[in-house]
Amino acid sequence: MGEIDxxxxxxxxxxxxxxxxxxxxxxxxxxxxxxxVKEIEAERLIKRLKDVENNILEVQLLLAKITGNFKHGNEKVNKKK
Incomplete structure (x- = not known):
C-alpha cells in the first residue's frame, strides 16, 4: 500500500x-x-467491501477507486477575509 497511498x-x-x-x-x-452507486456496480462493490471489511485501509482504497479522480489538490478553499 506504500506506493498507492x-x-x-x-x-x-x-x-x-x-x-x-x-x-x-x-x-x-x-x-x-x-x-x-447503484445496480450492478453497487452489487459488485458490496461483494468487494464484504471481502475486505476487516481491513480498513483496503475499504478506504476501494471507496477511493470507485469515486474516481474527483479531488486533484488544487481546489481553492473558501476563505473569509
Whole structure:
C-alpha cells in the first residue's frame, strides 16, 4: 500500500458509506456526499467491501477507486477575509 497511498491520507479514513435498503451505496468524503452507486456496480462493490471489511485501509482504497479522480489538490478553499 506504500506506493498507492504515499501521503497516508487513507489512514485518516476520509471515506464513509451507507448501504440503503435498495442496495444502493452512498459514498461520503469528509462527511460530504460525493457519489451514489447503484445496480450492478453497487452489487459488485458490496461483494468487494464484504471481502475486505476487516481491513480498513483496503475499504478506504476501494471507496477511493470507485469515486474516481474527483479531488486533484488544487481546489481553492473558501476563505473569509
Amino acid at each position: 504515499k501521503r497516508n491520507k487513507l489512514m485518516e479514513e476520509p471515506f464513509t458509506y451507507i448501504l440503503t435498503k435498495k442496495a444502493t451505496i452512498i459514498i461520503y468524503f469528509n462527511n460530504k456526499q460525493i457519489k451514489v
